[in-house]
Amino acid sequence: MQVTVKEMVELLEEMAPKALAENWDNVGLLWGRNDKHVHRILLALDMTAETVAQAIEYHADMLITHHPVIFRKLQQVTDAAWQQELLLRLAEHGIAAYSAHTNLDCVSGGVNDSLVKRLHIEDDDVLDTSNGLGRIGKVAPCTLADFATFVKKALKADYVVVGDAGRKVENVAVCGGAGSDLIQLALAQGADTLVTGDVKYHSAQEAVFSGLNIIDAGHQPTELPVLDDLADRLSLHFADRHWDINLKVAKESMLLKHI
Known part of the structure; x- marks a missing residue:
């Protein structure tokens, strides 16, 4: 046809x-x-x-x-x-x-749902309900170092950059591409960790000093x-x-x- x-x-x-x-x-x-x-x-x-x-x-x-x-x-x-x-x-x-x-970022089955699947996040929901961006859900409790290593391997990233707020990883928010604008929303939704890309220095400060671990896995890999x-x-x-x-x-x- x-x-x-x-x-x-x-x-x-x-x-x-x-x-x-x-x-x-x-x-x-x-x-x-x-x-x-x-x-x-x-x-x-x-x-x-x-x-x-x-x-x-x-x-x-x-x-x-x-x-x-x-x-x-x-x-x-x-x-x-x-x-x-x-x-x-x-x-x-x-x-x-x-x-x-x-x-494609916000639609069901799009960028963020693919990220959720690769990172084995369960019971996930939309992070920003105003526009459908981001997802948040649960992973098996682990240290930030162990989770960052897993993220790097799962996304085939050459490297990841980590901001350590001193929290155990269990409730994870994700946003493919550049999602540091979602830091405060991730905190409000109960996340202890945000995985995204393109994190600037002052955004990392905002996350870590507010009590949110942050993993910058890169724009492309996410x-x-x-x-x-x-x-x-x-x-x-x-x-x-x-x-x-x-x-x-x-x-x-x-x-x-x-x-």
Whole structure:
């Protein structure tokens, strides 16, 4: 059965509605033609030279990313800027680009639920009920050092950074990507530990001195798990609809590494 980009977009927006995205975000079909037929899709966290090269080599018709391939207003599209040059490569190879960002963060089965699953968090619930971001639940009681080691291994992170508030780990809040804005909410919900990424020094101070352990496992490692889960969910939908589409998850190098 022939499937168009437009039909793929409709499926993706059933799974992660655009209405769930933050008002500052840019999600949806951001590059390409609605009427193009889709036979191969590459899933990636980011549009980078690495993932675009894989999409081209794979002969993908569509690149689906978590982070928007276009975020700020474009005044021109030339090869002078790296992101615009990548958009030109996609255009030259007829590859459409779709991005699901904060809507995939908060939706059920999205980024944060994938993080909960990888970290073996049980009895989880939404952390911020105003927008669906973050999750909170329970783990088997352990020391912060042991839990941080487990997080590093479970997320295949090159390193983690830990702020120790002197508390045993049992009630854990998570937010994939950058979730230090949720520190006070995590405390109010009874968390003893927050796992997220992109934690700044003063945010770490706020957490630790307020009595919250914090583990910065990196932006990429806390979000990458959703790609395999999304691939599995999409494959099931393709089978149910009798769509003949091949799907592949990109291999993405860690931007920040421990040396």
